[in-house]
Amino acid sequence: MNDDAERIRRCVADAVQKFAAEPGPLLEILHAVQDQLGCVPPAAVAPLSDALNLSRAEVHGVISFYHHFRQHAPGRYLVQLCRAEACQSMNARALEEFVRGRLRIDFGETTRDGRVTLEAVYCLGNCACAPAMMVNGELHGRVTPERVSELAREWGVAP
């Protein structure tokens, strides 16, 4: 636990040092922290607010405003499924149902073994190749249930 707190503190300090000279650096710092730790843990709020002379409420307010910043690290595979109109026109609703059933989790949840986290996103800019999905930053187009099943096997999700 102490190790964790120390690791978080050091990560925040590094990020602050890197970006503090820039104007309005909080988002950049949060990105750096999340890139490093997989999330912006609650324990990062106090050192951030101290370093930037902001209230804890301000820092927490920014973290919680943006969908991208999360307070807990995701599973090894972060699966972001697009729910926007262009994907819906290509049957994304049915795909959603399939993915949730296949992974046995809902949006915003992680499989119990910590392997896969499922997130809803609204447009990945791949609208001419709908439905679209992103897995750990890799974009997939014209996604079918069969393709998801294949990938789920790669992710080690029990059938």
Place this chain on the structure above:
Amino acid sequence: MGRGSVITVYVPGDAGASSLGADRVARALETEAGKRGQQVRIVRNGSRGMYWLEPLVEVVTAAGRVAYGPVTVAQLPKLLDAGMLDGAAHELRLGDMNRHPWLASQQRLTGARLGVVDPASLDDYLAHGGYAGLQNALGMLPAEIVRAVTDSGLRGRGGAAFPTGIKWQTVHDQRAGQKYIACNADEGDSGTFSDRMLMEGDPFALIEGMTIAGIAVGATQGYIYLRIEYPHAARALARALQAARQRGYLGSDILGSGRRFDVAVRLGAGAYICGEETSMLESLEGRRGEVRVRPPLPAIKGLFGQPTVVNNVVTLATVPVVLARGAAFYQDFGVGRSRGTIPLQLAGNVKQGGLVERAFGLTVNQLVYDYGGGSATGRPVRAVQIGGPLGAYLPAARFDTPLEYEALAANNALLGHGGVVVFDDRVDMARMARYALEFCAVESCGKCTPCRIGSARGVELVDRIIAGRADATRNGAQQADLALLDELCDTMFNGSLCGLGGMTPFPVRSALQYFREDFLPGARAPNSIAAGPAASVKMG
């Protein structure tokens, strides 16, 4: 082809092409060519915007570039054996893409280099007319640059369609120690991807446009506010910015002119509202992306309280065209008050989706059928949504509407950022209306009540309407709910602080107006594609 000579092959590195396997094709090509003793130089170009043909591979032969597509890893060995690297015949051979009618009929000005050049190469950019606009601009007075942009008739391509030159003039006229150019690259509208394609496929065009803007208004620092969902674009921009700096196209003395300008990329964090210019500025300043009350306009008091030009990627990437070829040249394209060309993005349930850049005036019919080839599913097209999640739905009966600002406004619709999403006859428009409100609830910044609360109440109301469709005896109550929904739209339209709450009524009302049967008792529903149970997304 002499063995031993290196053959250049273009395999798009565009995110969309990659999503269809282009990266794997590029790797396999390297391996398979190697096995055959042939050296290849693989260029990861942008996409030409013909996504049904991606991955679209082009081989440089003595007779020019010869295209094949869509190429899969599985087909690659046979393609090579058939002589693909010599441009030989094959069922996937498409020949010279410049002669392909889908491209040849377009008027690509902003996207002229898409899929053609190597986006990582400044020399390639220069060889294809790049930086001619900046060269001209450096020989002009700032006011003359602004005048050229005004005279070109260019209007903001992000969605608001505000005359770019007038915005620049306002910033130009401010006296301030520091001014900024803020590029809005938070392309969040479903059905749009032209910003992404430009940043990935021709990033120098955006950088050049921003540099010209900086010189015109007296700004020395630019920011590109890029959405986090676009990692490919982030990489392409980082590469291009570095190259531009190294060669003196950015920095403290641009091409020896004594002018200073630089650009930094700032990543968003997954908030649709940050595509609204004032909330984008808040986000750039490191705060919650809540909208600001206007006035003051960003042109007067924008980023960090300083005069700021806020323009979309397409707008800024078009500026070099205006400066290189003249305002009159650009102004000559288009109809009425919609001047120049518009990169339309054809998406969703369509056979041939992609980027269609033409002078304003193309009708929905021409776009959906002549370019799109109808629906991907082969079923009748029932509706299109134009301009993203805040844009109106149009029924087939209105597909003769030209895709330009005024004609769409006359139909209570808008062009927005130019995305057109196609739906076949299985679409349930009550579900789409519900989705519009749900999206607004999820993405509302929460600052104003009509948007924050109105959207959540709207979802509940449409849920009741959808449930009521199964009950034929409910007709009276259903009509009352529909009237209430219209009233709610009225409140959101008139009472919201910004376009999110204010424009969510467009898709809802157009669905009600043109597809009323979907909201009434007895409405068809079972097979509809959008009829899945409401997903449990937490409401804002």
